[in-house]
Amino acid sequence: MKRTDIFVRDGYRCVYCGGVFEPDELSVDHVQPKMRGGDGSGGNVVTACRGCNTAKGGQRLAHYLAATPEARRNFFALARHVWPRHLRAVAEELARQGVVDRPADFVEGVQPPRSAETIANTVRPEHTPHADDPSAA
Numbered sequence: 001m002k003r004t005d006i007f008v009r010d011g012y013r014c015v016y017c018g019g020v021f022e023p024d025e026l027s028v029d030h031v032q033p034k035m036r037g038g039d040g041s042g043g044n045v046v047t048a049c050r051g052c053n054t055a056k057g058g059q060r061l062a063h064y065l066a067a068t069p070e071a072r073r074n075f076f077a078l079a080r081h082v083w084p085r086h087l088r089a090v091a092e093e094l095a096r097q098g099v100v101d102r103p104a105d106f107v108e109g110v111q112p113p114r115s116a117e118t119i120a121n122t123v124r125p126e127h128t129p130h131a132d133d134p135s136a137a
């Protein structure tokens with residue numbers, strides 16, 4: 001995805017501070033870093049102003065969001081084009097750091113519908129005593 005297309009999609013708004021900027025003050029930030037296998041497609045990139053990108057530096061996104069509550073709020077409110085699996089990975093990393101309690105709350109509304117198979121695997125089968133189970137007698 002081209003830089004300018006990303007800026008237009010995001011309304012020239014930085015996902016970390018929520019401010020609107022001129023294109024030359026904006027940069028493209030990868031949610032899943034390129035060195036970790038992230039690509040440049042629309043579901044992995046967000047618009048960030050130079051100030052926020054500098055503040056984030058080389059930190060992992062979850063570390064930056066853990067240390068910056070305002071950026072955390074803005075990111076989960078504004079980064080609605082990011083793939084749910086990336087949002088979930090970031091939210092779960094924040095949960096592991098004890099920053100958030102319920103990571104699912106942060107990806108509400110962007111989670112794909114659960115398939116019948118997923119639900120079936122989640123529901124515990126009821127205990128059906130065996131005929132030769134002495135406790136069933």
Ligand SMILES: [Zn+2]
Pocket residue numbers: 014015016017018019048049050051052053
């Ligand atoms: Zn910013």
